[in-house]
Amino acid sequence: MTYGNAVELHEVSREYGLGVRALDGVSAVFPAGTWTAVMGPSGSGKSTLLHCAAGLEQVTRGRVLLAGRDITAAPDAALTAMRRRSVGFVFQSFNLIGSLTAEQNVALPLKLSGVRVPRRDVHAALARVGLGDRVRHRPRELSGGQQQRVAIARAMIMSPAVLFADEPTGALDSASARTVLGLMREMADAGQTIVMVTHDPAAAARADAVVFLADGRIVDRLVRPTATRVADRLVRLEG
Known part of the structure; x- marks a missing residue:
C-alpha cells in the first residue's frame, strides 16, 4: 500500500x-496493515461508524477517506465501484446464498463485477480458510463457523484494502469464534487492514487496538488490549 492510513474520519457526524x-x-485513523476493534455500549454509534467508513452511509458533516481516496461526496455509482475494488465485508449473518456452493458464493462478488474468476483462485481462498475440502458444499451442509469462513474467503478474494467486520463472531459458538478470530489474526499479521465492530472483549483482545465510543463520540483508545482491560473499560462506560 502506498498510503499510511487505510481509513480516515475527519470530524464526521451522522x-x-x-x-x-x-x-x-x-x-x-485506521492505519494500513492493522486490526482495530470498535466497541461501546448499545447505541453508541459503532455500526454507524463502520458504515460511514465503508461508504455504506453518507455522512452529514465531515470527511471520509478510504484507501487514500476522499469518498465523502462520491456519487453512488463511484462508491459501489470503490467498494467492489477496495473493500471486503463480513457480517454476523454470513449472507451466503443457500442455493450456491461454497466456491460459487466466494466467486459471486467478482462475477457481479464482471471479473472472470479462475477456479484455482477460488479454491485457494477456501483452502486458506481451512475449507479446501468443502468447495462444493452448500451453506446448509456447513456449520456456522464454516459458513463464516466462507464469508471471509468471499471478502478476501479481491484482496481488499480494508476488511470491515460487523460482529463477525456474534452468531458463533466459542470454538468456532476462536477459529474465525485466529484466521483474522493471521490475516492482520500478513498485512490485511481490519476494522471490526464487536461487543465481545475476548474478540477485541485479538486486535492491535480498540477504539471505544459513547454517545456517538470516541472516548477512549486502548493499544495492545487484553480481554480484562477491555472489559474494565466497557464497565466504566456502561456504568
Missing part, C-alpha cells in the same frame, strides 16, 4: 431524522 445524532464529530 444524523437521522429529527436531530438524532449517531456520530458526533468523530475523528479517527
